[in-house]
Amino acid sequence: MFTTFLQFEAERFNGWVYDAKLRRNIQNLLLQIPQTQNSENFWATYWHKAWQIQPNSLALSHLSAYLQETCYWAVKRTIPQFTSLQSSLSDCFQIAIAQVPKILKGCDPNQKASLKSYSNVAFGNIIRDALRQQQEIDYANDWALLLKLSRKRLQEALQNAGVTDEIITHYLLAWKSFTDGYILSKSPGVRKLQKPDQDTWDTITQLYNRERLTLKNPGIECNAETLEKWLVFCAKQVRSYLYPVVSSLNLPKLGQTEGELQDDLPDNTHESLLASLIDQEEAETQKNQQIEIHNLLITALAKLTPQSQQLLQLYYQQGLTQQQIAQQQQIQQYQVSRQLAKARESLLLAITKWSQEKMHISPTSNVVKYISSVLEEWLQNYFSNLESHSSKEK
Numbered sequence: 001m002f003t004t005f006l007q008f009e010a011e012r013f014n015g016w017v018y019d020a021k022l023r024r025n026i027q028n029l030l031l032q033i034p035q036t037q038n039s040e041n042f043w044a045t046y047w048h049k050a051w052q053i054q055p056n057s058l059a060l061s062h063l064s065a066y067l068q069e070t071c072y073w074a075v076k077r078t079i080p081q082f083t084s085l086q087s088s089l090s091d092c093f094q095i096a097i098a099q100v101p102k103i104l105k106g107c108d109p110n111q112k113a114s115l116k117s118y119s120n121v122a123f124g125n126i127i128r129d130a131l132r133q134q135q136e137i138d139y140a141n142d143w144a145l146l147l148k149l150s151r152k153r154l155q156e157a158l159q160n161a162g163v164t165d166e167i168i169t170h171y172l173l174a175w176k177s178f179t180d181g182y183i184l185s186k187s188p189g190v191r192k193l194q195k196p197d198q199d200t201w202d203t204i205t206q207l208y209n210r211e212r213l214t215l216k217n218p219g220i221e222c223n224a225e226t227l228e229k230w231l232v233f234c235a236k237q238v239r240s241y242l243y244p245v246v247s248s249l250n251l252p253k254l255g256q257t258e259g260e261l262q263d264d265l266p267d268n269t270h271e272s273l274l275a276s277l278i279d280q281e282e283a284e285t286q287k288n289q290q291i292e293i294h295n296l297l298i299t300a301l302a303k304l305t306p307q308s309q310q311l312l313q314l315y316y317q318q319g320l321t322q323q324q325i326a327q328q329q330q331i332q333q334y335q336v337s338r339q340l341a342k343a344r345e346s347l348l349l350a351i352t353k354w355s356q357e358k359m360h361i362s363p364t365s366n367v368v369k370y371i372s373s374v375l376e377e378w379l380q381n382y383f384s385n386l387e388s389h390s391s392k393e394k
Helices: 020-030 040-053 059-066 068-081 089-097 100-106 115-139 142-148 151-160 165-181 198-214 224-242 271-302 306-317 322-329 333-358 365-393
Strands: 004-009 012-018
Touching: 004 059, 004 068, 004 089, 012 020, 020 059, 040 059, 040 100, 040 115, 059 068, 059 100, 059 115, 068 089, 068 115, 089 115, 100 115, 142 165, 142 224, 151 165, 151 224, 165 198, 165 224, 198 224, 271 333, 271 365, 306 322, 306 333, 306 365, 322 333, 333 365
Parallel strands: none
Antiparallel strands: 004 012
């Protein structure tokens, strides 16, 4: 589940392939944890927290493997919503699965929703937004795309391409001059705008050369050819920014016959995280067991005869000896001893039966001896707390 990846053939699902490195990694970790902790939810939480500590660790690959099927069905469900689609199923799958880091960042493991259920919704939104955006980019030519663009989005695209701030300033001015100087045709089809004619280029050029003088570093005058070259470059960078090429972690290394890109991801998983998660789960499990045993014993205690309950109260709450209880109740000491023993035995039987059914623990002599000591401690604490509550109420 955490080491296998979907395989496509002729744009269709063609089975699963496992990753040897991920498999070795998780097999080593399996040796360190109790069998009772080996669950899907445990590992999903473990790798999510490991990724939060080390985003570039193998945790990302494990979670990418884990979410393969969820991503596949989300894509399969979303694609039919688009009548005209240029991308294939495998392309859409790669677009969505590449956003696993974004999903991991948005999912809060402390909330009730599991990583898988959160991802199911997130993958659908991601691929839906990507396909809508792709349609706009595919249908619009460079000039229509630039007209529909916002200044902020163009600036982000140029920054993403590594263009310096000074050059970006001139490109943004060229874009503003283009949008201000471009005369829209009477055709309502905005996506198929024609390239500016010579008169329009002259207007754009005049606007740019006039406004550049207001810049801190105005530079030299530009002609129409230079501005066209700049604008075409801007459109190219916007397309790359809005619809980037997605690379899988399973792609082969460039120029090498063996190995994949994910092989270079460092394995920085800390044993302390594993130990911490196990300790947390064990503490939570132990706490739940204690609550369950406490409720079980209260129920069993209520089923005892009133006389047995009174004897336990005198012995544990008031701290009387068997002899003192016998004198107070005007019965023989051996009768007190037998009735106390019978009451403890009834409670002990209830815990032993619970441990067999819930914990699958065989009632060996050592186990019974341990349960007996736990029961004795519980009786002392329970009746001591009753005495404390009674004192406070008085």
